[in-house]
Amino acid sequence: MTTSLFTESRGQGPHLVLLHGWGLNSGVWESIIEQLEDHFRITFIDLPGYGRNASVLPSHYDLDSITSMVAECLPNKCSLLGWSMGGLVAQKIACEHATNIEKLVLLATSPKFSQDEDWPGIKPNVLNTFEQQLEHNYTKTLDRFMAIQALGSATAKQDIKFIRDFIQHYPMPDAEALRAGLRILADTDLRTRISEIQCETHRWYGRLDSLVPVKATNSIATLQPNSQTHIFAHASHAPFISHPEEFIAQLLSLFSTDIKV
Numbered sequence: 563m564t565t566s567l568f569t570e571s572r573g574q575g576p577h578l579v580l581l582h583g584w585g586l587n588s589g590v591w592e593s594i595i596e597q598l599e600d601h602f603r604i605t606f607i608d609l610p611g612y613g614r615n616a617s618v619l620p621s622h623y624d625l626d627s628i629t630s631m632v633a634e635c636l637p638n639k640c641s642l643l644g645w646s647m648g649g650l651v652a653q654k655i656a657c658e659h660a661t662n663i664e665k666l667v668l669l670a671t672s673p674k675f676s677q678d679e680d681w682p683g684i685k686p687n688v689l690n691t692f693e694q695q696l697e698h699n700y701t702k703t704l705d706r707f708m709a710i711q712a713l714g715s716a717t718a719k720q721d722i723k724f725i726r727d728f729i730q731h732y733p734m735p736d737a738e739a740l741r742a743g744l745r746i747l748a749d750t751d752l753r754t755r756i757s758e759i760q761c762e763t764h765r766w767y768g769r770l771d772s773l774v775p776v777k778a779t780n781s782i783a784t785l786q787p788n789s790q791t792h793i794f795a796h797a798s799h800a801p802f803i804s805h806p807e808e809f810i811a812q813l814l815s816l817f818s819t820d821i822k823v
Contacts, residue, residue: 567635568614570606573599576664576820577637580606583646584743585704585735587613589728590645594806601814605640607632609648611739613732623742625750629654633662641665641817646711646773646799647743650675653752656759665816666763668789670799672774672782673752682775689748696740711799714770721803756786763789764816768797768804 570588572595582590588606591598598604608615610628620627633655636642641664644652649671656666677683688710695703708725712718763786769776776793783791792812794801802809 567607567610567618567631569635570614571603571637572606573602573604575602576817577640578602578604579636579640579642580604581632581642581644581648581651582609582612583648584747585612585707585740586725586729587732587735589613589730589732590725590800591802592728593724594802594810597806597810598813601817603637605637607635608732609651609739609743611736611743613729613735616733616736616739619736619739623738625650625654625746629658633659636662638662639664641667643667643669643813644671645669645802646671647675647747650746650750650752653756653759656761656763657752657755660760663761666759666761667813667816668763668765670766670768670771670774670801672778673756673785674750675747675773676749676751681781682778684747684773686748689744693741693744696737696744700734700737700740710772712804713772713798714768715798715800715804716796717804718798721798721800724803725800753785756782756789759786759789764792765789766792766794766801766812768794768799768801770796770798773799 580591582588587608610631611619629651632651642652649668656663674681675683677685692703708722712721715721767776767779779791797805
């Protein structure tokens, strides 16, 4: 099935759209949303098959189809913040629907997540294992994935608890969306496309991130030389959870001429 995605908007100010990562939903942003609402018109979009869009699926679930669905419901002239797999969607949107994007913030994401001999990333067998484990127990699989996301963070256990507590208020994700999402992470390679991105682009990373290794940042910057890089020195894969004040300050600095701080 395919139909329009549900979206929710809160706050006043410049339009900022938030896209979450694999296995999760828009609940991941709840710990910082009150601060953001004071400065932005925030729009939440659960990716197809996730959260409040758990029952909204394209006929064929791949990056092209979910990108098109998200792009269709973006506010006019918005900025887009994509985290993890949401960052793949955001990069694809910026390549193909650039006229509607003012600023692009790519958080703990990459044009290619899967590791190969000349590219740092997630080992393919790790993603294969997660796909196999999904068939038996989604909750345990997600817990393991969140543990990898938080690996290296000084507040790892707390980070995982925050994420779990916030996302559980939303519907469970669709099983096919979970499987297809892992295949998207394993197979997508946008390295030859990101030089096409024309809008203002900011790429933010956690220095301790094991899913998007910091050693990939120089290669990504070479592929998109007009992008700006920032590294959260003490963060892992979810800086907005582990270091919310630093994350919000960094975000507000991008919009210093557009908002009242």
